[in-house]
Structures are given as structure tokens and as C-alpha cells.
Amino acid sequence: MEFSVTKNPNPVPDLEREALIANPTFGTHFTDHQVVVVWEEGKGWHSAEVLPYGPIMMDPSSSVLHYGQEIFEGIKAYRHQDGSIWTFRPTANAARLQRSAQRMALPEVPTEVFVDSLKQLIAVDGAWVPKPENEKTLYFRPFEIAAENFLGVRAAKRAEYRVIASPVGPYFTGGLKPVSIWIALDSARAGKHGTGEAKTGGNYAASLLAQAEGNAEGCSQVMFLDAETGSYIEELGGMNLFFVFKDGSVLTPSLDGTILRGITRDSVIAL
Ligand SMILES: Cc1ncc(COP(=O)(O)O)c(C=O)c1O
Numbered sequence: 001m002e003f004s005v006t007k008n009p010n011p012v013p014d015l016e017r018e019a020l021i022a023n024p025t026f027g028t029h030f031t032d033h034q035v036v037v038v039w040e041e042g043k044g045w046h047s048a049e050v051l052p053y054g055p056i057m058m059d060p061s062s063s064v065l066h067y068g069q070e071i072f073e074g075i076k077a078y079r080h081q082d083g084s085i086w087t088f089r090p091t092a093n094a095a096r097l098q099r100s101a102q103r104m105a106l107p108e109v110p111t112e113v114f115v116d117s118l119k120q121l122i123a124v125d126g127a128w129v130p131k132p133e134n135e136k137t138l139y140f141r142p143f144e145i146a147a148e149n150f151l152g153v154r155a156a157k158r159a160e161y162r163v164i165a166s167p168v169g170p171y172f173t174g175g176l177k178p179v180s181i182w183i184a185l186d187s188a189r190a191g192k193h194g195t196g197e198a199k200t201g202g203n204y205a206a207s208l209l210a211q212a213e214g215n216a217e218g219c220s221q222v223m224f225l226d227a228e229t230g231s232y233i234e235e236l237g238g239m240n241l242f243f244v245f246k247d248g249s250v251l252t253p254s255l256d257g258t259i260l261r262g263i264t265r266d267s268v269i270a271l
Helices: 014-022 063-067 090-103 111-128 201-216 263-270
Strands: 033-040 044-052 070-072 075-079 137-146 158-168 181-184 221-225 233-236
Touching (some): 014 111, 044 111, 063 137, 070 090, 070 201, 090 263, 111 137, 111 158
Parallel strands (some): 181 221
Antiparallel strands (some): 033 158, 075 137
């Protein structure tokens, strides 16, 4: 798929960008460009563009605002010591976005389009990838939304795939230190045959109340148990979970449709 490129006429000045990427916080500043690809029923994916970063013009009836048909991914670009820029297993993120799309009745972004969209953004915004120190990376947020102007409960006939990127430091403000975890006893993130395995906004919305409770109790993450019995550990609000035992063995909950198929999880198991 050919991407047309419209350069941002007002990019962040070099000095300002350098200051931002030297000291990034998580998800607060964004690069100069974004990728947009449109899908329409009967036409498929078309109009692949790299555009200046900016707000989305959206009709108030746009279906994503009402029925939550939305999925996303998270993947980082790492700068190596020789200056080169790398991602980690991007085709695994492409495959997960496709599974999420199936579950949420959205069109699947082809793997080549997904990988190319990251390359296209790096081609114009590569200078935003921080130096390889203190966990600094450029975080891509690929996402897909239902974008049909229509009120009615059915899958949208128009969708948009977009990618934005943000220079980030460590996810937890304390860096790579142990974090305390709040166990949610009276709220569930996902149920049997629900959408727990899809990376969709609704799962995160469902986790926020328990996350806020945990924060108020001084914990940085919340752990969810299975919705049916409340006795099996599933995952945290924003990450999978491994237990490491004294004998060196590790244990992680199995995937049963309610847990996100983490690529880190998969990689740790493979290793
Ligand atoms: C709910 C949840 N589980 C697990 C993960 C870990 O996924 P990955 O290892 O692919 O980053 C994430 C990542 O954002 C997540 O939001």
C-alpha cells in the first residue's frame, strides 16, 4: 500500500524536541506526524497517509463515540547504541490487532500495512526516538476506530486505522522497582466469552474504578481475579503476571479468553 506523505509545516523545534526526549514522561507529548488509513465496506483499506499530528475532525454521531468499537496496540521503537532504530516482534502486535478486530467486528489491518505504518512514522519522526538510556523509547499507539456517522447497534461500515507516537520513560514513575498491587475483590475486568482477550478500550474503562481504589490505597497496579469464582488470578490492569518461585520455576495464568495475549508473556515463555 502506498502512503502519501504531508510534512508538518510547524514541527516542534529541534531544541524543544531534544529537551522533551531527554526527559520524557509517559504518554504526554506526541511526535509531529500521525498515520491514517481508511476502510470502507465494499472498498477495503485505502487512502494511506502520513499527516501532521493534530485533532480528529469527528461527527458527533460517529459510531465509536456511542458503541465503543475501538481497538489498539502498544509497541516501542528502541534506539540502539549505533543509532539504529528497532521494534520488537511487530508482526505479533499486528496479529493481536487482527484478533482484537475479529472480536470487535472491525476490519483487520493487514500485517504489511501495520508494519509499514510504523516504518512510515519513523521515516518522518525518527529524531523523536530517545537515546538508549533509562528505559527511554518511542511508544507507538496504533489504533482502529469505527468511524461511520450512524446511530444504531451494528458493526460500522467505515473505520479508520491510525498511529500516533509518544516519547516515553519508565511506565512507573519509580522506574524499575517493585510495585505494590491492589487485588480487586468486587469488580471484574472481563468475563467468560466477553472481550477480555481483545485490546479494546472498554476493558480498560472497566478496570479504572478498581485502579483508582488501588491508587488511593497506595498501590500502583490492580490485580483482577476471574469473574466467575473470584478465586483465580488473571492479570493486572495493564500487564500480565508471572510468579517466580524460589526454585527458579515460573508460573503464569493460562489464556482462556479473558486475559490479554501479552507479547512479553509469550516471549518470556518462549525463552
Ligand atoms: C491488560 C494488559 N495485559 C497485558 C499487557 C502486556 O502486553 P504486551 O506484553 O504485549 O505489552 C498489556 C499491555 O499493555 C495490557 O494492557
